[in-house]
Amino acid sequence: MKNKNRISLSDDSITVTRWMSFKDRVGRSWYRFRRNPISLAGASMVFFVIFLAIFAPYVTPYPEQARAFTDLENTFQPPSRSHWFGTDEVGRDVFTRVIFGYRISLMMAAVVLGISVPFGVMLGLISGYFGGRIETIIMRITDVFLALPALVMALAICAAFTPTVEKAMLAVASIWWTWHCRLVNAITRSIKTEEFVQASKVIGDSHLRILFKDILPNCASAIMVKVTLDAGFVILVGAGLSFLGLGVQPPKPGLGTMISYGAAHLPTKWWLTVFPSFAIFFLILGFNLLGDGLRDMLDVESEGI
Amino acid sequence: MKFSYFLLRRFLHSILVLLGISVLIFIIARMLPGDPARLALGPFAKQEQVDNLRHKMGMDKPLYLQYVGFIQGILHGDFGLSFQTRRSVSLDIKHYLPATIELVVVAIVWVLIIGVPFGVLAGRYKDRWLDNVSRVVAFVGVAVPPFVVGLIGQLIFSYSLGILPTTGRLSLLMPPPPNRTGLLLLDSLIAGNFIVFGDAFKHIILPSFAIAMTGIGQITRLTRSSVSDVLSKDYIEAARAFGIPKRFITFKYMLKPSFIPPLTILGLTFASELANAFLVEQVFGWPGMAKYGIQAILRKDFNAIMGVILIVGLAFVVVNFIVDILAGYIDPRVRIQEEVIEK
Numbered sequence: 001m002k003n004k005n006r007i008s009l010s011d012d013s014i015t016v017t018r019w020m021s022f023k024d025r026v027g028r029s030w031y032r033f034r035r036n037p038i039s040l041a042g043a044s045m046v047f048f049v050i051f052l053a054i055f056a057p058y059v060t061p062y063p064e065q066a067r068a069f070t071d072l073e074n075t076f077q078p079p080s081r082s083h084w085f086g087t088d089e090v091g092r093d094v095f096t097r098v099i100f101g102y103r104i105s106l107m108m109a110a111v112v113l114g115i116s117v118p119f120g121v122m123l124g125l126i127s128g129y130f131g132g133r134i135e136t137i138i139m140r141i142t143d144v145f146l147a148l149p150a151l152v153m154a155l156a157i158c159a160a161f162t163p164t165v166e167k168a169m170l171a172v173a174s175i176w177w178t179w180h181c182r183l184v185n186a187i188t189r190s191i192k193t194e195e196f197v198q199a200s201k202v203i204g205d206s207h208l209r210i211l212f213k214d215i216l217p218n219c220a221s222a223i224m225v226k227v228t229l230d231a232g233f234v235i236l237v238g239a240g241l242s243f244l245g246l247g248v249q250p251p252k253p254g255l256g257t258m259i260s261y262g263a264a265h266l267p268t269k270w271w272l273t274v275f276p277s278f279a280i281f282f283l284i285l286g287f288n289l290l291g292d293g294l295r296d297m298l299d300v301e302s303e304g305i
Numbered sequence: 306m307k308f309s310y311f312l313l314r315r316f317l318h319s320i321l322v323l324l325g326i327s328v329l330i331f332i333i334a335r336m337l338p339g340d341p342a343r344l345a346l347g348p349f350a351k352q353e354q355v356d357n358l359r360h361k362m363g364m365d366k367p368l369y370l371q372y373v374g375f376i377q378g379i380l381h382g383d384f385g386l387s388f389q390t391r392r393s394v395s396l397d398i399k400h401y402l403p404a405t406i407e408l409v410v411v412a413i414v415w416v417l418i419i420g421v422p423f424g425v426l427a428g429r430y431k432d433r434w435l436d437n438v439s440r441v442v443a444f445v446g447v448a449v450p451p452f453v454v455g456l457i458g459q460l461i462f463s464y465s466l467g468i469l470p471t472t473g474r475l476s477l478l479m480p481p482p483p484n485r486t487g488l489l490l491l492d493s494l495i496a497g498n499f500i501v502f503g504d505a506f507k508h509i510i511l512p513s514f515a516i517a518m519t520g521i522g523q524i525t526r527l528t529r530s531s532v533s534d535v536l537s538k539d540y541i542e543a544a545r546a547f548g549i550p551k552r553f554i555t556f557k558y559m560l561k562p563s564f565i566p567p568l569t570i571l572g573l574t575f576a577s578e579l580a581n582a583f584l585v586e587q588v589f590g591w592p593g594m595a596k597y598g599i600q601a602i603l604r605k606d607f608n609a610i611m612g613v614i615l616i617v618g619l620a621f622v623v624v625n626f627i628v629d630i631l632a633g634y635i636d637p638r639v640r641i642q643e644e645v646i647e648k
Contacts, residue, residue, distance in 0.1 A: 143318075144325030147616050147625075149580035156614045159602040160336040236450055240584050243452050244599055256450075263456055263588065267464035274460070277453040285448040 012265050018042060032297045036209045039293015045286030053102040065092040066100035068251035079271050086271035089261070097253035098279045104254055105283065108238045109231040110171055115173040117227060120180030121219070127181070128188025139185065142178040150175055150235050158246045165254070168247040172237055176230070183226060221298035228294055231288030239280050255280050311633050311640045315344035319462055319626045327379065331372050334607045375611075384612035385437040389604050394612040398594060402616065403487025404474060405593035408516060411490075411509050412578045413571075415517035416524050421567065423521075424528025429555070430564070431533050441526050446522025451581040455588040462511060470508050472590035479504050512589040516581040520574040528567045535563040561635075569632045572625040579617055 048056075057063040061082075071091030074201060079086045085094035127135040145153065148186055150172070157171035192215065200210050239256035241247035248254025250261070255276045262272030294300075346354055359365055366374070378384065384394035406593065427439035462469040474489055475481060482492040482501050490509070493502040536559060544554050579595075586596040594613055601609035633640045 140321065140325070143322050144329060147326055147621055148614070149576040149621070151580040151583060152614065152617050155583065155598070155602055156330065156333055156359045156610065159605065159607075159610050160333050161358075232448065236448075240448050240452070241451070243584060244587060246602060259453065259456070266456065267460055270460060272457050277457065281445075281449050281453065284450075285444060288448055289442060 014128060029297045033293060035088070036293050038289050039297065042286050042289025042291070042293055045282060046290050049102055049283050049286065050106065052099050053106050056099045056103055060093075060096040060099050061091040062096045063100075066097050066253050076265075076269055085275040086269075087271055088258075089265070094258075094275055097258060098255065098276055100253045101255040101258060101276065101279065101282065104165060104248055104252065105238060105280070107234045108165065108172075109234045111169045112173045112176055112234045112238075113230060114178035115226055117180050117223065120177030121184045121216075121223060123177065124181040124184025125188055125215060125219075128185040129192055129211055129215065131189075135185070142181050145175050145178040146271075150233075151240050154237060154241060155246065158241060159174070163246040163249065164181070165248045165252070168238060168241045171239075171283065172234060176234065179230070180226065181222065181224060184219050187222060188215055191215055191218050222300045225291055225295045225298060225300050228287055229291035232284040235280070235287070236284055308633070308640070312630060315626055315633075319622045323618065326622075327376060327615065328372070329544070330611050330614050330618075331375055334611050335368070338433040340498070343606040347374070357414040379615065380637050385608035387601070387609040387612075388606045389600060389609065394608050397597060397609065398612055398616060401592060401594040401597045402546070404591060405579075405586070405595055407488045407490060408509065408513055408582055408586070408591060409578050410488075410595060411513040412517035412520065412581075413575065415514060416574060416578075419517075420524030421456075421528050421564075424525040425560070425563070427525065427529040428532025428536065431529075436529070439529055443522040445523075446518045449518060450584070451515045451518060452584040452588050454518045455512060455585050458511045458515060459588070469511055474505060474508050474592065476504050501637050505526075512585050512591055515585045515588070516578050519577050519581060523570065523574060523577075524567050527570060528563065531563040531566040534557065535559050547570055565632065565636050568635070569628065572621075572628040575624045576621050579620065 014033075029202040039126070052059055056066075060066070069092050074083075074087050074088055074091035077083050077087040077091075083093050083095065085098060087093055089098070123138055127138040148156070153175045154168070154171045157174060158168060161167040161171075197210060197214050200214055203212075238247055239254075239259075242256030243260045245257075245260065248257045250257055257278040259273055259280075262269065262276065265272050346358060364371065382395050384398070386392070387394045387397050390397055423439055423442070427436045430436060458469075459471050463471040470476065479501055482489065482496040482498055485492050487496055490502060490503040493499070493505055541554060541558060544558055582593065583595040583599060586590070586593045587599060590596075594616065598610065598613035598617075600606075601613060
């Protein structure tokens, strides 16, 4: 049994349901994506940052300054040709540290989502498919987790540990699964009564096969859109934790940490705050634009995302 | 579904969620490294003293009894002693909470008076320049961390232009109004002191705006899409065909149904504003509960942490309860939907 490949041509404001080959689907999605300048902008912003982060030691002028480093002759230099973003209180190049800060932010998004998404999707599939008491228990647990704002919940969990980036990642990951669980649960519930799932049941497919061959592929695009939008949100929460002193610890170059140290030197040493702030904004905006474009491209209902 | 039944269901659900939060917080508090009694007394206390305090705090009892004691305490408004201020946590919270409430309420007002009209206009004039502006505002609002909004706001309006103060709730020499509600804006109005009111208002503009930014972005977009949805409905078309004046259509037929989706996420907006308060109060030295909570977390003051988190949870559950009830009251479909989902 193949999946139902439903493509709706929202551009023509008519919904056409038909079978399309994989190639057709990819082609049409790519066409939609390409036509949307906003999503293209988002994609280029994200890939630009990822490129900078991966090749950070080669694109930054002073890679050795990403760690503990002092150059007391060059403290608090304003932006110049040799230091694009100026230097900080111990003479380190802010541009270099911002690019290395991107590394940590992206790593955080990857680790948090890498742990929490598979876990949440799994629980969502199980609860949506089997229903009954399992579903009630799982959904009530998500209710409790979602009853507090993500940042506050992460703060509470961080409180139990000595603050490091790894602990912050763990704290955020331990709440993030709930969103994906909710999302996949809702989709599974609506799909499990469809004919193609019923047919699989009739021919005796195992639950596992139905879950992974029939239901999961139909959740894929919604999950993809949500993961993209979440990446920006996780980076935002991570920056917030670092800003409060519960995430990245100096001398590591966390963007939120840099802003919180820079804020003490406002207004004269404005470059310490303004450039890392803009860097965070740029990356999050990129992920949001890209996620929005993907949502249009894959025609995912915006509900629950 | 009957409305009273719907009300009861939502209420029981809220209680369940609150209980869940309390269990979660209790577990987190027990995971804290180190012995709270030892932390409270300092490294030079004798072992006897520590044991004594442990006994007094009930920490030598089995876990479930500790939890029962914890719940009993909460129900009596007793969260224990704070190690950093040496006062009872409930007194501390009573002292710090009004500042945060004032901040969040003003922020919600910003969201309502900026986000909603802006969204209505953007939806009404879809794909025109105003709509594009609203799109930019929405994307920027969601992508800028609130503490960045605060810091850049300070840089522009306090340091460069010098028109708004940087920190605190009142100027140094300004006499605070007699304390009635703890909300400075309200207290100064009650006292009829408009100079103090103006000063307090100047102080609250930047932090409340920093907190509101996310919400303004979200509500603008949602109101916009909801208005444009409603405008494409047949009954609006019909009203137009009957020659009913545009203004009449807008105010009589369009607004009410298009306010329902923004209303249902107002609870989420409130949650994000509370979370933002934890970041923004730090920037502006705002003497609120969130700042107190952060200090407690940094110093591992576990009674205070539990108290603050529980208050945040309680506020969130109560606001969501009210929003759900309002939505169910205005839009009966919400009640039915609930029933369908439960089955």
